[in-house]
Amino acid sequence: MKKALILLVCVFAAGLTLAQSDNDNAIDNKAQDILSELRQDLSALQAEFKQYELSQDGHADDKNSGTVWMQAPDFFKWHYKEPFEQLIVADGEQVWVYDEDLQQVTVKPQNNNLNPIYVIINEELSTRYYHIAYEGEQQDLSWVKLTPKETSDEVKSVMLGIKNKQLHRIHVNNQLDQTLVFEFSDLKRNPTLSKDTFQFTPPEGVDVVEAIE
Template identity: 35%
Template sequence: MNRIAFVLVAVVLSSQALADARDRLDRFSDGLLALSAEFSQVTLDERGWPQDESSGWLYFQSPDRFRWSYQEPFPQEMVADGSQLWHFDESLEQVTVREQPAADESPLMVLTRPDLLDRFYEIEPTDEDHILRFRPLSEDGEFELASLHFIGDTPAALELVDRFGQLTRVELHSLVRNPELDEALFSFVIPEGADVLEGY
């Protein structure tokens, strides 16, 4: 096969893989109002060495409410109600309160709102039809590249590469579509005696 023919075949295959991965996301998100899952998270430095590991549960409710409940290594809560974001570090007895980040700063939001891909990201072609890779159009975000991995039509992992070359991988387990979620999951009551930092 000559070089031009090889390039043409590679482009066709990459385009097909991109379409297949996007189709997986569209099928998963169709009719999706909420989800819950266990997660495990690891951050690797630019040399591939583990820096931080954590695990817990996450909950999403369309269009923009979520809760990350970290169980290990230290209990923490991140709660967003659509307008504000609370981060509670139980070991420090400290709550940080700020305006909820824009949707383009939360790549997992594409699971419930795939339209965000077309508005805030550039989708990059891959050779694998189970990986959806996208890059934020804004240069002010916390990450430079995201990759959403699927098993069948179910999202199994999200990888983020930040501006310093660190890779964070979040693996999803026991994912449930449209569970019945308590409204209290998406509100936060500041514990008595906790230090409160605003706007950070």
């Protein structure tokens, strides 16, 4: 769980340190059409998720599950419920990671220009930072591949599995060719979210650690 969570924070919280490429702005029209349909009238998401690392022999390791909420422009919350309680909250200014087992909260500035909700709903930012390509149909899903235009220390590529204008899977492949998989179910488009959904106050008595940038 710890290794998978660290990668998740790197991808969804710390962001990708990228520079815009002026030489290659080609867009795969098929991929763009799929993403445009996904983004249509979308401002927020809620879903149940399963997360695991996919081994080279196709075995699912380090399984976790919980609920995720995302809202434009830059809010998200991942609530891990099984096998351990853990929370990642981005409030628009900071990212909070609460490890209930360790009784520790790690906080860092939310200074990234790219997080998952941008990929889903913001065409300008996703095309600025990623090469986007249609990868065909597999497992009853349409797959769109996102490759950083500049090298990322963590992310080699991101695969989005989409069906019926809904995001069902995310595969994050790192530079060691390890793959972190997210499977989504019970998806809700534009749910009504309370104002405190993306607020976090460290519980009394826990250690609060500021992450070093």
